[in-house]
Amino acid sequence: MTRPAFLAAFAVVAAxxxxxxxxxxxxxxxxxxxxxxxxxxQRFIRYTTVDRPDxxxxxxxxxxxxxxxxxxxxxxxxxxxxxxxxxxRARVDAAGNVLLDGxxxxxxxxxxxxxxxxxxxxxxxxxxxxxxxxxxxxxxxxSPANGTRVEGPLTACFTCHLQARAQQDFSFSTWDYANRxx
Ligand code: HEC
Numbered sequence: 001m002t003r004p005a006f007l008a009a010f011a012v013v014a015a016x017x018x019x020x021x022x023x024x025x026x027x028x029x030x031x032x033x034x035x036x037x038x039x040x041x042q043r044f045i046r047y048t049t050v051d052r053p054d055x056x057x058x059x060x061x062x063x064x065x066x067x068x069x070x071x072x073x074x075x076x077x078x079x080x081x082x083x084x085x086x087x088x089r090a091r092v093d094a095a096g097n098v099l100l101d102g103x104x105x106x107x108x109x110x111x112x113x114x115x116x117x118x119x120x121x122x123x124x125x126x127x128x129x130x131x132x133x134x135x136x137x138x139x140x141x142x143s144p145a146n147g148t149r150v151e152g153p154l155t156a157c158f159t160c161h162l163q164a165r166a167q168q169d170f171s172f173s174t175w176d177y178a179n180r181x182x
Pocket of ligand 1: 158
């Protein structure tokens with residue numbers, strides 16, 4: 001075989017192999033299912049920000065545009081929803097008290113200090129016990145510095161969203177946004 005023909009044959013085998021893997025690899029619960037898209041800051045829609053003076057942070061809530069367009073009041077959130085919560089530190093005075101802008105809102109420092117995500121896909125959630133399972137949602141955390149996944153326990157994510165929001169498709173602000181009269 002000539003070298004280019006060999007390379008082409010190899011490429012076909014590699015492509016078939018990965019396609020077969022993608023088809024046969026079963027869903028397994030866990031944060032690894034969620035990918036942070038490289039272009040999320042350009043593409044995603046920031047539908048609200050939440051001031052948390054108690055924690056001296058501002059939470060920016062983003063959702064992918066496909067899900068944003070499909071949000072409907074009273075309906076479960078659409079499959080394919082990827083909600084991203086990116087926190088910023090609030091500016092404080094010398095005494096450590098939060099400062100407010102002219103509208104009474106917290107003033108964000110530029111950088112993100114934490115990134116949390118929740119994503120819903122058909123068939124996800126299988127394998128979590130009833131004390132944890134959030135329908136078809138998965139949760140993940142990402143490094144604000146480089147977007148890589150932050151390993152660590154996510155039990156609290158599941159239990160808090162389950163206990164507070166089981167009737168709202170396990171969502172806080174995305175659900176509230178979809179159900180707010182506009
Ligand atoms: C103690 C309760 C609690 C825990 C634990 C928790 N959340 Fe949340 N989450 C909230 C609340 C409340 C909001 C709405 C924003 C706010 O008020 O701070 C929220 C909002 C979100 C949002 C934005 C979309 C939405 O539903 O509003 C994402 C994404 C999210 N949380 C992911 C996570 C992840 C990932 C974890 C675990 C690392 C986690 N949460 C842990 C209570 C919790």
